Amino acid sequence: MNIFFVTILTYGLYRLAKFITTKVSFPLFHPLLFTPALIILTITLLNIPADDYLAGATLLTHLLGPAVIAFAVPVYKHLSILKKYVGKIVITVLIGSIVAIVSSYGLALVFQLEEHFLISMLPRSITTPLAMEVSEDTGGVPALTIVFVIITGICGSLIAPSVFKLFAIKSQMAKGLALGMSAHAVGTNKALQYGEEATTFSTLAMVLAGVITIILGRVFIPLFL
Amino acid sequence: MKIFTVFLQVVFIHVFLFLAMGLRYIFSIPLPTTIIGLFLLFFALCFGVVKLEWVEKGANWLMAELLLFFIPSAVGIVNYEEIASWQGINAILVIGLGTFIVMGSTAWIVERFKGADPV
Missing domain, CATH: 1.20.890 (cAMP-dependent Protein Kinase, Chain A)
Structure with missing residues (x-):
């Protein structure tokens, strides 16, 4: 499938999902659910293999790289926040990363997931390239890890408003750190809705969670598996 | 005009992507290119090598449209x-x-x- 057609189709359906979400706030219209679903439907009807679509989507996937780099901007703009809260941020994210790995492991046992699912799932809270690296380190299936990372992102941005309501979370710091910690870049994108401070905290949590999880993956996970 | 500014700034942000690729290769840094690039842009801003106005509009666009770049991976789930x-x-x-x-x-x-x- 040609790159032009794929980009236009994807961008058009993405704009549509974004437009609908401004009118009705119903989780099924989330751009990461609604748009992929319509694309899958379209390529199935047109009898196009998913790999052909993916081959034409390189421009869009490529932009994920510069997009992660772009998060340096809100961090720089709120440098004073970083300096002031660096200790709290590091401790919070360290605890969060351990909770993420241990809860994935425990729940996977409870739900009797097969071993390659279980291992591939452990780094699901961190950003895609890092998660794939941890997955490879610990003997998981990186391709499966990408799927789990995406599902985590979707879950995270869908449940965030209810979680914050349930636990009576008011501060931008708590919202931002929780989003970046639990739902990586997709969570950080959600944090834009809560403000620039929340975005900064979320970015810091996302980067730090990635780095900490890599270290945990190399040092601690092998002790348990 | 705004679209053109955004486009140029997105292209400019690629400089950090390529620098990060190079550094990662030369020093075999155990972090992904994008995270190294994030640190590079951050320090470039801190030390005044890059002015905020040079990247802000492009960065804002990339961050706002981030979900778009995840869509192909989400479609890949059918595999x-x-x-x-x-x-x-x-x-x-x-x-x-x-x-x-x-x-x-x-x-x-x-x-x-x-x-x-x-x-």
Whole structure:
């Protein structure tokens, strides 16, 4: 499938999902659910293999790289926040990363997931390239890890408003750190809705969670598996 | 004009992507290129090598449209037929519950111990 057609189709359906979400706030219209679903439907009807679509989507996937780099901007703009809260941020994210790995492991046992699912799932809270690296380190299936990372992102941005309501979370710091910690870049994108401070905290949590999880993956996970 | 500015700035941000690729290759840094690039742009801004106005509009666009760049990977899920099995459904449940636990506990800890000057 040609790159032009794929980009236009994807961008058009993405704009549509974004437009609908401004009118009705119903989780099924989330751009990461609604748009992929319509694309899958379209390529199935047109009898196009998913790999052909993916081959034409390189421009869009490529932009994920510069997009992660772009998060340096809100961090720089709120440098004073970083300096002031660096200790709290590091401790919070360290605890969060351990909770993420241990809860994935425990729940996977409870739900009797097969071993390659279980291992591939452990780094699901961190950003895609890092998660794939941890997955490879610990003997998981990186391709499966990408799927789990995406599902985590979707879950995270869908449940965030209810979680914050349930636990009576008011501060931008708590919202931002929780989003970046639990739902990586997709969570950080959600944090834009809560403000620039929340975005900064979320970015810091996302980067730090990635780095900490890599270290945990190399040092601690092998002790348990 | 705005679209053109955004476009140029997005192209400019690629400089950091390529620098990061080079550094990662030369020093075999155990971090992904994008995270190294993030640090490079951050320090370039801190040391005044790059002015905020040079990248801000492009960066804002990239961050705002981030979900668009994830869509192809989400479409790629159809290649994993395992997801449409009991294992797959259980896996999605594990992810949902796990994300709830991580998000809830992180937010709760911060809200509880954030101190007297919350942001």
